[in-house]
Amino acid sequence: SNLDARLRMDMRGELKRLHHVSGATTVYVTHDQLEALTMSSTIAVMKLGVVQQLDTPDRVYHFPANLFVADFIGNPKVNLLEGVVKGNNLVNLGKFDIPMNTNGATGDVVVAVRPEDIDISTQPKDGAVQFIAYSVLPAGADSTIIARLDELEMTIKVNGISKIKMDEKIWLTFDPDALNLYDKKSGDLIASHV
Structure with missing residues (x-):
């Protein structure tokens, strides 16, 4: 997350491709919600160590399970x-x-x-x-x-x-x-x- 914006976008594309080609299960931890939405097939949104929602990026974005998830995901x-x-x-x-x-x-x-x-x-x-x-x-x-x-x-x-x-x-x-x-x-x- 310390990379400049263009390089971060390129790296997301490469990591997503690598994950697709390898077929491996990958756990990717990030506080960057854009990375979570673009990189994941499943997202776990956590608050104080407790999972608030475990779902697809689409469902986390469009159907947040609670106000914490709704407020946390999305920019603006x-x-x-x-x-x-x-x-x-x-x-x-x-x-x-x-x-x-x-x-x-x-x-x-x-x-x-x-x-x-x-x-x-x-x-x-x-x-x-x-x-x-x-x-x-x-x-x-x-x-x-x-x-x-x-x-x-x-x-x-x-x-x-x-x-x-x-x-x-x-x-x-x-x-x-x-x-x-x-x-x-x-x-x-x-x-x-x-």
């Missing part, structure tokens, strides 16, 4: 939104409601949504929530946008260089099929997109 980090189940398949996040699978849950919950799973528009849309573009961070192949609605902050990742300007009004839409729901107290996954 997952958006974690505290809310209350308001009714059948509806979660209130304070300023707005999100329709989603609640799997019969009640009470305090946390909704997790990945930055790349948020649709962003510069025009009002049905079901969209108005935010302000607080910061826009272009990075060549993609851009990260930090959006705010009062004290609520969301991170959105879009392809390419974003044309959105700081302080511009934007509208965010949350796809119910890309959301995970966690129990606020235990941190355990309650409902996930399928």
